Amino acid sequence: MFMALEHSSQDTYVKICEAVIECYPDSDVLPFYHVKTILANLSGVEFLVDHMCINLYTAFIGPYAHYDMCPECSQHHFDQIKFMKSNGCIKNPQAVFHTISIGPQLQALWRNPESAEKMHYHAYDDILIGSTYLNAVRDGRIKTKDMLLIISIDGAQLYESKSLDCWIYIWIIIEHSPD
Numbered sequence: 502m503f504m505a506l507e508h509s510s511q512d513t514y515v516k517i518c519e520a521v522i523e524c525y526p527d528s529d530v531l532p533f534y535h536v537k538t539i540l541a542n543l544s545g546v547e548f549l550v551d552h553m554c555i556n557l558y559t560a561f562i563g564p565y566a567h568y569d570m571c572p573e574c575s576q577h578h579f580d581q582i583k584f585m586k587s588n589g590c591i592k593n594p595q596a597v598f599h600t601i602s603i604g605p606q607l608q609a610l611w612r613n614p615e616s617a618e619k620m621h622y623h624a625y626d627d628i629l630i631g632s633t634y635l636n637a638v639r640d641g642r643i644k645t646k647d648m649l650l651i652i653s654i655d656g657a658q659l660y661e662s663k664s665l666d667c668w669i670y671i672w673i674i675i676e677h678s679p680d
């Protein structure tokens with residue numbers, strides 16, 4: 502059911518689950534998040550949750566992971582009400598962001614015979630007869646078993662008189678046929 506509703510909303514899935522349970526109260530249809538957890542276990546593709554500044558300036562990761570305040574705008578890393586009430590025990594981030602790493606997604610493409618077969622497409626003329634690609638092969642920077650990715654990125658202004666605060670990007674996997 503989850504796979505069939507691939508292009509539908511989460512709400513659609515929830516409503517169908519409710520309808521099934523109403524008709525067949527003993528059926529054990531899985532809640533949305535349960536299915537996602539199972540899929541993450543099967544595919545190895547999970548999202549990472551990291552903390553960030555409420556004004557989007559700083560990601561509290563790497564050298565900034567232990568900062569209590571944003572070095573750019575001085576906003577607190579953690580929700581101050583919960584932090585104060587708990588005498589500094591509860592450290593709830595004010596904002597988080599989710600990352601789905603490209604590495605596990607690429608690995609997952611090799612876990613199914615059908616998608617692994619599709620990964621052998623190598624005749625994308627636009628790219629594979631171009632001098633950038635050919636020179637990289639000639640120099641040994643791209644080898645036969647390498648996977649090739651193109652990233653295309655652009656910023657979008659979602660609010661009036663604000664700077665670009667939303668960045669959308671796509672990865673193009675060159676092993677896949679453009680079909």
Ligand SMILES: [Zn+2]
Pocket residue numbers: 554555556557558559571572573574575576
């Ligand atoms: Zn900030």
